[in-house]
Each structure stands twice: as structure tokens, then as C-alpha cells.
Amino acid sequence: MYDIYQQYLDKRIQLTEEEKAFIQSLSVAKKLRKKQYLLQEGDVWKYHAFITKGCLRTYAVDDKGIEHIIYFGFESWWIGDRESLINQTPTRLNIDAIEDSELILFTNDNFQLICEKVPVFKDMVYGIISKSLNVNQSRILSNISQTAEEKYLSFLEKYGALTNRIPQAMIAAYLGIKPETLSRIRNSVSRK
Incomplete structure (x- = not known):
């Protein structure tokens, strides 16, 4: 499991063997079964989590019991709740596995230690983080300015072949539309 994370690092930064060993020594491997929680609303998030296998979702549930999916995470993506992590406050989010998944976790203290001792890792x-802020800004703009069909087409462009791993109801929750609306849009798009 860790070897996948090491391959991810090797593609992005150059590390000495000592730095590689140091980073690995501070990591913890975690497996999740489908539908198992990584984080539940009300808990305080304490980790930086890297997905080595599987698919997870980050979502909130409103007062009416409706799920609002904020983020999907796949292999080689990071997932978590930065607000809860940084402020050490209870999260408003849930993170669970859409399929059996494997992750590499770092406690925040260990992650900060790696950033301090390995400058290329910090870079x-x-x-x-910069890329994530840009993606979030684009998502907000999309949600306030695009039609439901445009949101769906953007989703297909972003997630492409990964969409067959996500149930349609979850895609609808991510787009902020009803599943019936998504079905109509999908039918309309396929006829074009």
C-alpha cells in the first residue's frame, strides 16, 4: 500500500533514501470497507489522508436529511477536512468509502514534522493546496452560474471514466440536483 504513495512522491519530488524512510516511518496504513466511515460529523479530524486505492466521498447532511456531496476522492488524491484539522473543531462533514479503499494517513503533528524536515515535501x-483552492473556486463559480446540464457536462469532463464508479444518486447530490433531473439530463445528452 505504501509503495503506491512512494510512487506518487517520486513523480513529484526528489527525495533521498533517508527522507523516504523518514516519511514512511511517520505514516499509517488504513483500509476501509465500502460504506465505512473515515470521518463522521461531530468528530475532530486529525489526519492528512492520501488515497492509494478506492473511492471516497466528503459530504454533509442538511436538516431535512438530504446529502450534499462536496468532494469525491480517488487513487492518488488527498481527502479530509482542513477546517476541522486546522481549528481542531468538530467537523460538519462525513467521509465514507464508496468502494473498498486503502489510505495512507499522517497525523497533523507528523505531517508538519515532515514539512519542517523535508523542504521539497513542504513545497x-x-x-x-494552491491547486485545491483553484478547484474549489471553480466549483463555486460553476454552482452559482451554470445550468444543471452544464454542471453535468463539467462533471463528465472532470471525472471522465471514473463516473462509472459513482452511483448516479451521488452524482446528483454532488451537482445539487434531484436524481430524476440527472436522468433527464443524461438522456438528453446521450441523444445529442
Whole structure:
């Protein structure tokens, strides 16, 4: 499991063998079964989590019991709740596995220690956070300015072949539309 994470690092930064061993020594492997929680609303998030296998979702449930999916995570993606992690406050989010999944976890203290001792790792993290902010900004703009069909087409463009791993009801929850609306849009798009 860790070897997948090491391959991810090797594609992005150059590390000495000592740095590689140091990073691995501070990591913890975790397996999740389908539908198993990584984080539940009300808990405090304490990790930086890298997905080596599987698919997870980050979502909130409103007062009416409706799920609002904020984020999907696949292999070689990071997942978590930065607000809860940084502020050490109870999360408003849930993260669970859509399929059997495997992750590499770092406690926040260990992650910060790696950033301190391995400057190229810190630079990589800065790049990831910057990219994440850009993606979130684009998602907000999409949600407030695009039609349901445009949101769906953007989703297909972003997630492409990965969409067959996500149930349609979850795609609808991510797009902020009803499953019936998504069915109509999918039928319309397939006829074009």
C-alpha cells in the first residue's frame, strides 16, 4: 500500500533514501470497507489522508436529511477536512468509502514534522493546496452560474471514466440536483 504513495512522491519530488524512510516511518496504513466511515460529523479530524486505492466521498447532511456531496476522492488524491484539522473543531462533514479503499494517513503533528524536515515535501504540499483552492473556486463559480446540464457536462469532463464508479444518486447530490433531473439530463445528452 505504501509503495503506491512512494510512487506518487517520486513523480513529484526528489527525495533521498533517508527522507523516504523518514516519511514512511511517520505514516499509517488504513483500509476501509465500502460504506465505512473515515470521518463522521461531530468528530475532530486529525489526519492528512492520501488515497492509494478506492473511492471516497466528503459530504454533509442538511436538516431535512438530504446529502450534499462536496468532494469525491480517488487513487492518488488527498481527502479530509482542513477546517476541522486546522481549528481542531468538530467537523460538519462525513467521509465514507464508496468502494473498498486503502489510505495512507499522517497525523497533523507528523505531517508538519515532515514539512519542517523535508523542504521539497513542504513545497509539494503548498502546490497541492494552491491547486485545491483553484478547484474549489471553480466549483463555486460553476454552482452559482451554470445550468444543471452544464454542471453535468463539467462533471463528465472532470471525472471522465471514473463516473462509472459513482452511483448516479451521488452524482446528483454532488451537482445539487434531484436524481430524476440527472436522468433527464443524461438522456438528453446521450441523444445529442
